[in-house]
Amino acid sequence: xVARIKKLRTGLLALCCLVSLGLGGELASAESAAPSYNxxxxxxxxAAPSAYQASTLITGAGSGAGxxxxxxxLQVTADKQIYVLDSGxxxxxxxxxxxxxxxxVDAFQFKxxxxxxxxxxxxxxxxxxxxxxxxxxNKRIVHFDSGLSVVGIIExxxxxxxxxxxxxxxxxxxxxxxxxxxxxxAGVFDGFMEFGADGAFKSFTGANRxxxxxxxxxxxxxxxQAQREQMVMYTPTEFTNLDINDEGFLYATNGDEFGDPIKxxxxxxxDILRREGYYKPSGDLLYSTxxxxxxxxxxxxxxxxxxxxxLDATRGRVFTYNGDGYLMHIIGGIGNRLGEFNxxxxxxxxxxxxxxxxxxxxxxxxxxxTEYGRMxxxxxxxxxxxxxxxxxxxxxxxxNLNANMEYAYAGIGKAxxxxxxxxxxxxxxxxxxxxxxxxxxxxxxxxxxxRGQFSTIMTVLITLAALWLGLRVxxxxxxxxxxxxx
Amino acid sequence: xxxxALQHPLYVIVHPFNGYWDLKYERSQKTSLMLSFGILFMLxxxxxxxxxxxxFLVNHSDPKYLNSLMEAVYVLVPVLFWxxxxxxxxxxxxxxxxxxxxxxxxCFSLLPMVLxxxxxxxxxxxxxxxxSSFYYFFKNFAVIWSGLLLFVGIMTVHQFSxxxxxxxxxxxxxxxxxxxxxxxxxFSLVQQMIVFISTIYQEIVLRG
Numbered sequence: 292x293v294a295r296i297k298k299l300r301t302g303l304l305a306l307c308c309l310v311s312l313g314l315g316g317e318l319a320s321a322e323s324a325a326p327s328y329n330x331x332x333x334x335x336x337x338a339a340p341s342a343y344q345a346s347t348l349i350t351g352a353g354s355g356a357g358x359x360x361x362x363x364x365l366q367v368t369a370d371k372q373i374y375v376l377d378s379g380x381x382x383x384x385x386x387x388x389x390x391x392x393x394x395x396v397d398a399f400q401f402k403x404x405x406x407x408x409x410x411x412x413x414x415x416x417x418x419x420x421x422x423x424x425x426x427x428x429n430k431r432i433v434h435f436d437s438g439l440s441v442v443g444i445i446e447x448x449x450x451x452x453x454x455x456x457x458x459x460x461x462x463x464x465x466x467x468x469x470x471x472x473x474x475x476x477a478g479v480f481d482g483f484m485e486f487g488a489d490g491a492f493k494s495f496t497g498a499n500r501x502x503x504x505x506x507x508x509x510x511x512x513x514x515x516q517a518q519r520e521q522m523v524m525y526t527p528t529e530f531t532n533l534d535i536n537d538e539g540f541l542y543a544t545n546g547d548e549f550g551d552p553i554k555x556x557x558x559x560x561x562d563i564l565r566r567e568g569y570y571k572p573s574g575d576l577l578y579s580t581x582x583x584x585x586x587x588x589x590x591x592x593x594x595x596x597x598x599x600x601x602l603d604a605t606r607g608r609v610f611t612y613n614g615d616g617y618l619m620h621i622i623g624g625i626g627n628r629l630g631e632f633n634x635x636x637x638x639x640x641x642x643x644x645x646x647x648x649x650x651x652x653x654x655x656x657x658x659x660x661t662e663y664g665r666m667x668x669x670x671x672x673x674x675x676x677x678x679x680x681x682x683x684x685x686x687x688x689x690x691n692l693n694a695n696m697e698y699a700y701a702g703i704g705k706a707x708x709x710x711x712x713x714x715x716x717x718x719x720x721x722x723x724x725x726x727x728x729x730x731x732x733x734x735x736x737x738x739x740x741x742r743g744q745f746s747t748i749m750t751v752l753i754t755l756a757a758l759w760l761g762l763r764v765x766x767x768x769x770x771x772x773x774x775x776x777x
Numbered sequence: 778x779x780x781x782a783l784q785h786p787l788y789v790i791v792h793p794f795n796g797y798w799d800l801k802y803e804r805s806q807k808t809s810l811m812l813s814f815g816i817l818f819m820l821x822x823x824x825x826x827x828x829x830x831x832x833f834l835v836n837h838s839d840p841k842y843l844n845s846l847m848e849a850v851y852v853l854v855p856v857l858f859w860x861x862x863x864x865x866x867x868x869x870x871x872x873x874x875x876x877x878x879x880x881x882x883x884c885f886s887l888l889p890m891v892l893x894x895x896x897x898x899x900x901x902x903x904x905x906x907x908x909s910s911f912y913y914f915f916k917n918f919a920v921i922w923s924g925l926l927l928f929v930g931i932m933t934v935h936q937f938s939x940x941x942x943x944x945x946x947x948x949x950x951x952x953x954x955x956x957x958x959x960x961x962x963x964f965s966l967v968q969q970m971i972v973f974i975s976t977i978y979q980e981i982v983l984r985g
Contacts, residue, residue, distance in 0.1 A: 333839050333841070721833050726833070726834055726906060727906060729833060729834065730834055730905045730906035730907070733834075733905055734905045737903065737905075
């Protein structure tokens with residue numbers, strides 16, 4: 292661990308030196324904040340071009356809705372409307388795609404009564420633009436239709452699955468296409484609460500596992516009941532956020548430092564996230580305890596083609612992975628420049644842009660793709676949709692821009708494999724350290740070579756066998772002659 | 778050194794009981810010692826070449842951190858530790874082996890790791906992932922073979938019974954761990970002393 296941290300520190304130092312050298316010559320490039328990097332197959336941080344650049348800062352005042360105060364969540368619809376949950380002002384604000392406020396909702400009518408929010412923490416907007424707000428202070432979920440009138444309220448549920456003392460504190464909410472509502476409630480360790488379209492509580496889903504180490508287990512097993520009650524209770528880690536993709540799979544982050552901090556849950560609550568990349572998706576691999584320790588993932592956003600981004604609140608970085616779990620790019624950081632944050636709480640994508648909400652500053656930073664980022668995104672998308680020829684061209688462009696992008700070489704290799712050029716395929720798979728695919732390509736290549744050279748190989752073998760036999764016969768005859776002479 | 782002497786290591790690895798007996802009582806020690814160094818050198822060479830040229834599918838070492846000198850150290854230090862620890866223990870436990878004999882025995886027992894691993898460096902470039910289980914099988918086979926040779930060798934060189942040999946080997950491993958600890962302690966202390974002296978020197982030079 293210490294060695295790794297040391298490496299990181301020297302690596303970062305080297306990066307800083309490089310960047311400062313670059314800055315001396317050319318001040319125009321100073322707008323991108325921290326030096327961009329990625330993790331190599333061997334687990335080292337390697338330099339990478341920035342995939343995104345901060346372009347715009349959205350503030351409450353700038354949008355015309357008045358300053359945001361402690362905003363907690365945001366959502367972006369397919370037509371690029373931004374819903375900001377302005378928790379401190381007990382309202383949510385809808386911004387159009389030019390980041391101008393078009394509507395502010397801070398009070399609503401329900402069953403003839405005027406109601407207000409009380410410190411709401413989560414917001415979700417469906418494709419039909421129905422809005423669900425987790426009204427945490429009032430312990431309820433408010434459901435607006437697309438005309439912004441309230442059509443339902445989910446209060447604390449009654450069920451035999453829940454203890455009598457159950458405290459309903461919804462903090463995040465997500466809704467799938469069948470209008471099932473998934474709620475993350477503070478202080479609940481059993482997973483997400485699932486509600487039907489009618490608002491009736493169904494069950495819990497996707498609980499994290501408890502991790503107990505052997506030493507604790509031993510002490511617990513030899514202690515008495517009274518002693519056991521005094522000990523720390525082992526509860527599963529709580530989830531920190533959730534999102535839902537087009538296919539209805541839940542993507543969730545949790546505070547599990549040693550397990551899997553990112554999960555993709557299917558309908559049964561089983562984790563089906565693919566972890567085929569060089570490392571398990573979990574944010575930063577190298578970090579020192581002095582700079583805050585392990586990454587603390589606080590939000591996840593899943594976009595098309597199974598690409599998802601997670602937000603690490605400790606260092607303010609956004610990590611984007613593809614569906615297989617390969618790290619695509621890292622953006623952001625903690626700081627005061629454009630493209631850096633103070634206390635980031637939520638991320639969303641709007642088309643190819645990435646939006647990061649800062650709680651303390653009450654600002655939204657908009658990141659737009661650079662040429663490299665665009666190329667990488669479209670290469671991953673082409674590959675996902677099965678267009679290997681297109682993916683091949685785009686991945687070739689990606690490696691031209693970033694030779695350290697080992698994952699891209701596998702994309703090129705796969706295209707060669709499909710084309711039947713096995714030798715080239717093996718070379719590219721070797722570069723991307725993709726052993727299973729290398730083996731596949733190599734077997735085909737070996738077969739091809741052996742088939743092509745079959746006659747030569749057999750000729751050599753038969754000649755050698757004949758020579759050996761001839762030599763033996765010759766020696767025997769020589770020996771017999773000697774015997775005859777005597 | 779004649780041809781027969783060169784062939785003796787090969788005889789030892791397939792006939793360990795007779796081979797080690799001959800090695801202790803019949804063979805010229807000087808020749809055997811030269812052969813031992815030869816085997817050690819070949820083992821180092823095999824390891825260096827292995828981490829550089831093994832096939833991609835079975836080679837998990839980072840080429841950026843490949844250091845031939847360190848590879849040599851990884852072979853020499855354990856062998857030296859083993860010999861010293863074993864010799865120190867067996868002199869107290871009525872073993873008949875001298876230090877040189879223990880060294881020769883140990884080195885001869887490492888031969889399978891050269892003979893099997895060396896060709897596999899090159900073969901591993903032509904195998905697929907499924908066939909790599911053969912590679913790992915042969916690597917493990919070499920280690921087990923060497924282990925058995927070491928066992929028989931130690932038994933013969935000290936004229937021990939099998940059970941006493943097992944006990945000695947376990948104690949030797951323990952002694953090696955102890956030696957490693959002492960060495961680290963020693964180096965750390967020496968380092969501290971050097972730092973102390975150099976600091977004083979600097980102080981005097983800068984003030985004087």
